[in-house]
Amino acid sequence: MRDRDLASTQPGKFWVCPECDLLMNRRAMPDRHEAHCPRCHSLIISSKHHSIEWTLALAIAGLILFLPANIFPILTLNTLGLSQSETIFLSVKALYDSQLYAVSALVLMSAIIVPLMKLLLMAYLSACLLFHKPAPLLAWAMRSYQQLDSWGMLEIYMLGILVSIVKLVDVADVTPGIGLYSLTGLIIVTLLTSTQLDKHRFWRRIEQLEKR
Amino acid sequence: MQHSALTHGIIICQRCEKPASIEQDKQQCPRCGTRIHRRKQHSVAYTWALLLASMIMLVPANLLPIMTFKSLGKGDPATIMQGVLQLLEHDMLGIALVVLTASIIIPVMKIIGLIILLLTIQLGWTTNMRQKMLMYHFVEWIGRWSMLDIFVVAILAAIVQLGSLASVTGNTGATAFAAAVIFTMLAANCFDTRLIWDKHLEQLEVFP
């Protein structure tokens, strides 16, 4: 019982596994180290080297790629002198034209709005953290990023493109466009951002900045 | 001896994982502003409800057509399974397997996996805990990939618009299928893995 009281007065001295609630003593984490929970083996902490610099660079690269990935055609279909191109937005519109309004909104969210929001939030957040600039909405930005994370689905859209190419291979001639290459880059950048993001470091920095 | 943080009066913020004292239960996290709960609220009930919703949606999702491929005015609306069979007819075994896995096998496996995890909590099972955690992480990670068929419909409907020559339109089955996928993703989010370990600890205390 005394043990319980002692621990709860200084919660900051401990780590708690978010998956199984195991209580552990806090210890220093060198860069590029990972800590797994000894009980359930979930990854608790993964500290990254230059996490903030990397996420800023990647978010900017992502924002640059976002434009061509959405403007230029991803695929172009040519058959009997006719041709038709596809962009992410045109696929949203095609669902809308099929009267599938909810699905069209879902594709708009998961393939355009959420990926863009994630890049904007991360660029803003890592820029403020890198330059130690106390700014409004830092905690909100990080929270929103974490909430949006699993709802961005560009890599699944990409698999959809591959399946579509195979489905059309007998029917018509399909050629990839600049949009497809930009989208590939954008997906790689997005995946790298989530692996380089050291969320514990980000939260600690946000806490320091908000205390000023 | 392994200790659960809760029995020591420590809880953590679900969003930023900052530890707090039990007195801060139901208060806002000082760091990120999220309301802290010792365990996700109504986790078991919400997960069951969302699972049921997704199981119900899977019925129309598989019975209603999701896409119509018209070529020279010919072509009937096809369900997910008919789409897979069409791929097999064209000797595209690999891609047929990908679509079958994403659209049918994954949703069913996710539902079965979450039911096993829910029963683990409700019946107090305490065996194969690490396998169950692996299963949860797998269910959580794989869930989004079921959206594949929705994106395929979206892409084909956009690109195959050649007037009377060939055209693709989406059908209502797609809405039901998307809803089923969203419901299972939300169900996985509502599930609190700590609840299966709480039972594990209780058992440890009874049979040390």
Ligand SMILES: [Zn+2]
């Ligand atoms: Zn753990």
Ligand SMILES: [Zn+2]
């Ligand atoms: Zn928090």
